[in-house]
Amino acid sequence: MDAPTTTSADNGTSGVGGGGWFTPRKQPATTPDGEREAAEGSRLAAMRPMGRTTADTHKDQPAEDTPKPAEDPPQAAPPAEPALAAAAAQPSAARPPAAEPTAPEASYADPRVPTQRSTEPTTQPQEPVAQVQAESASPDALLIRRTMAEVAPIADKVTSYFYALLFVRHPDLRSLFPAAMDTQRDRLLKALLTAAEHIDNTEVLVAYLQNLGRGHRKYGTRAEHYPAVGECLIGALSKYASGIWDAEMEAAWIRAYTTISQVMIDAAAADELRAPAWWYAEIVAHDLRTSDVAVVTVRPDQPYPFLAGQYTSLETPWWPRIWRHYSFASAPRSDGLLTFHVKAVPAGWVSNALVHRARPGDILRLGPPAGSMTVDHTTDSGLLCLGGGTGIAPIKALVEDVAEHGERRPVEVFYGARTGHDLYDIDTMLRLQQSHPWLSVRAVIDQQAHVQLPDAIREYGPWNEFDAYLSGPPGMIRSGVDALRNIGIPSERIRHDSVEELVVVGD
Numbered sequence: 001m002d003a004p005t006t007t008s009a010d011n012g013t014s015g016v017g018g019g020g021w022f023t024p025r026k027q028p029a030t031t032p033d034g035e036r037e038a039a040e041g042s043r044l045a046a047m048r049p050m051g052r053t054t055a056d057t058h059k060d061q062p063a064e065d066t067p068k069p070a071e072d073p074p075q076a077a078p079p080a081e082p083a084l085a086a087a088a089a090q091p092s093a094a095r096p097p098a099a100e101p102t103a104p105e106a107s108y109a110d111p112r113v114p115t116q117r118s119t120e121p122t123t124q125p126q127e128p129v130a131q132v133q134a135e136s137a138s139p140d141a142l143l144i145r146r147t148m149a150e151v152a153p154i155a156d157k158v159t160s161y162f163y164a165l166l167f168v169r170h171p172d173l174r175s176l177f178p179a180a181m182d183t184q185r186d187r188l189l190k191a192l193l194t195a196a197e198h199i200d201n202t203e204v205l206v207a208y209l210q211n212l213g214r215g216h217r218k219y220g221t222r223a224e225h226y227p228a229v230g231e232c233l234i235g236a237l238s239k240y241a242s243g244i245w246d247a248e249m250e251a252a253w254i255r256a257y258t259t260i261s262q263v264m265i266d267a268a269a270a271d272e273l274r275a276p277a278w279w280y281a282e283i284v285a286h287d288l289r290t291s292d293v294a295v296v297t298v299r300p301d302q303p304y305p306f307l308a309g310q311y312t313s314l315e316t317p318w319w320p321r322i323w324r325h326y327s328f329a330s331a332p333r334s335d336g337l338l339t340f341h342v343k344a345v346p347a348g349w350v351s352n353a354l355v356h357r358a359r360p361g362d363i364l365r366l367g368p369p370a371g372s373m374t375v376d377h378t379t380d381s382g383l384l385c386l387g388g389g390t391g392i393a394p395i396k397a398l399v400e401d402v403a404e405h406g407e408r409r410p411v412e413v414f415y416g417a418r419t420g421h422d423l424y425d426i427d428t429m430l431r432l433q434q435s436h437p438w439l440s441v442r443a444v445i446d447q448q449a450h451v452q453l454p455d456a457i458r459e460y461g462p463w464n465e466f467d468a469y470l471s472g473p474p475g476m477i478r479s480g481v482d483a484l485r486n487i488g489i490p491s492e493r494i495r496h497d498s499v500e501e502l503v504v505v506g507d
C-alpha cells in the first residue's frame with residue numbers, strides 16, 4: 001500500500017474558486033520518500049479544466065442516437081474503474097480476436113473492493129444511527145447525502161445520462177471502456193457516488209481511492225481524464241436532482257470530486273515511478289479440478305510483488321478491457337509463479353474463458369495487487385479462517401504465509417462447499433495440515449452438515465484470541481461477519497474483501 005497521502009482539496013475549500021472545474025492542484029501531496037514530484041510535474045501540467053459550467057451542463061442532451069453508455073468498466077469502482085483502458089496501445093496479446101459475447105459476467109468475483117477491517121459497531125448505538133451520522137457529518141457530506149437520497153429512486157436514469165454525457169462530450173474516452181458496456185453498467189458511477197458519500201471517512205476513503213488510482217493505470221486513465229468525468233457527474237446529478245440542486249450543493253460536489261480525483265491522481269503518479277501499469281502473464285499450467293473449477297498458474301513477465309491474502313485484476317485475451325478480480329491462491333513463491341482458482345459461473349465471460357478456453361501459452365494481463373486481508377505478523381493471535389468454495393484460495397495463501405514466517409500460532413480453517421465433490425482443494429489443505437501441527441482444517445459440506453459455513457464455527461472455539469478471515473461468496477461473508485460478531489469477535493479483528501463497492505464498512 002502507498003504511504004498515506006493526504007487528501008488535497010484544501011480541506012474542502014478549493015475547487016470552485018481559482019482552480020476551475022475539478023482541476024487538481026499543481027503541487028502533489030508529498031510522500032515520505034518524496035518520489036512523487038518528478039512524475040507529477042509532467043502529468044499534472046497537462047491537465048486542463050474543461051471550462052464548462054453547470055449552465056452548459058444543463059443544456060447538454062445526449063444525441064438521440066447515442067448508444068446508452070449504460071456501463072462502466074467491469075469491476076469498476078469509483079471514477080477509478082472508469083476503465084479507461086488504452087486499447088489502441090495494447091500489444092498483440094491484449095488485442096485478441098473479438099469473441100462472441102454471450103452474456104455479461106455476473107457479479108462473480110468482482111463485487112469486491114479493497115479489503116477492509118470490519119469496523120461497524122458491535123453494539124447498538126444509543127441514538128438512532130441516522131441521527132448520529134447526521135450530527136457528526138460535515139456540511140458537505142450532508143449535502144451529498146441529500147443529493148444521493150434524491151436520485152436514488154432514479155439511479156438508472158442518472159447512470160445512463162452520465163455515460164451518455166461522457167461519451168458525447170468526450171468521445172475519445174469511449175475506447176477506454178469495454179466494448180460491451182451493458183456489463184455492470186452502473187459500477188463506475190455507483191463507486192464514485194459511494195466515495196463521495198463517505199467523504200468524511202478519510203482513513204478508509206483515502207486508502208480506497210489510492211488503490212483505485214493505482215488500479216486505473218491499467219486502463220490508460222490519465223490525470224486529464226478526471227475533469228471530464230467530474231463534469232459529467234455534476235451534469236447528471238444536477239439534472240436529476242434539479243428540485244434541490246443549488247450553488248451550495250454544486251460546490252459541495254465539486255469539492256468532494258476534487259478531493260476524490262486528486263487522491264487517485266496522486267496515487268497513480270507515485271505508483272508510476274515504481275511499478276508497471278500492468279503485467280503480462282503467460283499461463284504455464286491449467287488444471288481442471290471439477291467440471292467448472294480450474295486452477296490456473298501463470299508466469300508474470302516481470303517480478304510481481306504482492307502479499308498473501310491479496311487479489312489482483314485480470315484480463316483475458318478474449319475479452320479485452322474486461323477485468324475481473326481473483327485472489328492469489330499461494331503466498332509469494334521463489335519461482336515467481338502465481339496461481340488462481342477460477343469457477344466458471346453461468347454467463348460469466350471471463351471465468352468461462354479461463355476455465356474452458358485458456359490453455360498453457362495463453363497470455364493474460366494482470367493489474368496491481370490490492371487488498372489488505374493479510375496476516376499481521378506483529379502479533380501471535382490465532383487465525384480463524386472461513387473459505388467458501390473458491391474462497392479457499394486466499395485462505396491457502398494465508399496458511400502458507402504463516403508457515404513461511406515460521407510461526408507457531410494456531411490456524412483453524414473451515415472450508416465450506418455445497419457437496420463433497422466441490423471440495424476441489426481439500427487434498428492440498430489436508431497435506432498442509434499434515435505438515436503443520438498448528439493447522440487444523442475442517443470441511444463443512446452443506447448437504448451433510450445441514451448448516452452453512454458460518455454456523456459451523458459456533459460449535460468450536462472459543463475464538464476470543466483469534467483474528468478472523470473470511471473469503472467466499474458475498475452471502476457467506478455477510479452472514480460470517482454476523483456470526484463472528486455474535487460469538488464475540490470484535491469487528492476490528494474481522495478481515496475480508498468487501499462485497500460492496502466501498503465500505504459497509506469496508507470491494
Ligand SMILES: NC(=O)C1=CN([C@@H]2O[C@H](COP(=O)(O)OP(=O)(O)OC[C@H]3O[C@@H](n4cnc5c(N)ncnc54)[C@H](O)[C@@H]3O)[C@@H](O)[C@H]2O)C=CC1
Pocket residue numbers: 108109110311327343387388389390391392393394416417418419422444446451452453454470471472473474475476479480496497
Ligand atoms: N477474497 C474473497 O473473498 C474471495 C471470494 N471469492 C468468491 O467466492 C465465491 C465462490 O463461489 P462458489 O465456489 O460457487 O461458492 P458456493 O456458492 O458454492 O459457496 C461455498 C460455500 O460458502 C457457504 N455459503 C455460500 N453462500 C452462503 C450464504 N449466503 N450464507 C452462508 N454461507 C454461505 C456455504 O458453506 C457454501 O457451501 C465466488 O463468489 C467468488 O467470487 C473467491 C475467491 C476469493
